[in-house]
Amino acid sequence: MARFWETFNEAVEWFIKMTMTNIYWFILNLPFAFVIFTMIFSPVKIGLLYYLLCFFILVPLLFFPGTTALFAVARDWVLKRETASHATVFFKYFKDNYKKSVISGLIFMFLWLIIVGDVYYLQSVGNAVFSMIFLIFGAGLLVYTIQFISLSVHFEMDVKTLLKNAFYFTFRKPIYSLLIFFITTFLIYVSIAKLWFLLPFFTGSIIAYLSFFIFYRMYLRIKHE
Template identity: 40%
Template sequence: MQNYSGFMGGLYAVAEWIMRFSIVNFLWIIINLPILLLTIMMVFAPSTVELVALSVPLIILLPLLFYPSTIAVYASARDWTMGKDTSSLLRTYWIYMKESYKKSVWAGILLTLIWIIWTIDFFYLKDQHSLFGIIMIIIGLALLVFTINYFCLSVHYFMTNKELFKNAFLITIGNPLHFFAVLLISASILYMSFRLWFLFPFFTVSVISFMTFFSFYRFTLKIEKKAQEFKNR
């Protein structure tokens, strides 16, 4: 890596971060292209029958493509947060996806089932009473944070999926500051991506992953510090 100082150093650092975000984000887009196309087709589906028909391959592809590829993005984001230098973003991303593929597929199956249950309950209950709809939205936001916490834990600690799900749940309900930080980060970046659609292919997923992992990492450092202080008493 070349060393620069002053203005050139700052320019080089910005260019390096843009390259990191864009390459990893674009890799994620390529892998998830079938899922994205199915999602777009579902949005414009003219009937419920076609919507249900399109949801079947989507449900199958989510554990096989979405979760392994997203965990690989978070693993890359962990490297950036920890200051780890990687010689090849493409090679490193592929290694992370390959190494965790089996484990992430099984986790993806369970997470997909949970999200399916939430989706069915949401569309059913929101028509029963507006209060139920609000409650399901709150549950959905908590489920989103839980899923992101699972991603962060899976790339930062060596645990079984059972332990990862348990700890992701405890972090989700146990730290309101981190909870709202994850929501704010995700919502802000997604809002900007909807307004400036050209950001999505290059930055959206990778930036969300980096910023939410950074929040998670700061949270874990505080927990580890408190645990060490308690141990030294």
């Protein structure tokens, strides 16, 4: 009976910390989510330049620093480190990594705009072959972005070194990269298409935890080879 209550308390603790951290991340990115929602669902199309301007502002200033803070908290969970209150830890990481995250966010925003812009153009002209090629590049960029963030919260490196090492980690162990890709895309798809309530409460935290967990296992394996 004591073991049951111990397991139950651990489950409740995990539920609370993952939910609360995801809520902080979601609230921080509400402006970004609003722009995405407006772009996809609004019957009034304001214009591509308006959305691009919003992305130029929100991705490096909010989304990337907030996601980096989320991964930093997930790192503490994977390494089983005791932390203070959820809000204190999350916003401390947000503040401490902000400058590097903004620079990184600008770089990755340009990379993603190239991929998304090319896919949009190629699909509009009906070029299915090259569209599929760029979609594959997009899948690789998704894993590369996640590996970059995982590296940035685990090691003290400058942005240039992180970019090189993230490329190495992305392609050094393709099975791990594929696992990160399928888990991330599955959770995003389910959260957007099926279970919207996951977005504000669980999606970000689960992706960050599982992605860093896989990254860390890959890092340990490479280290001992």
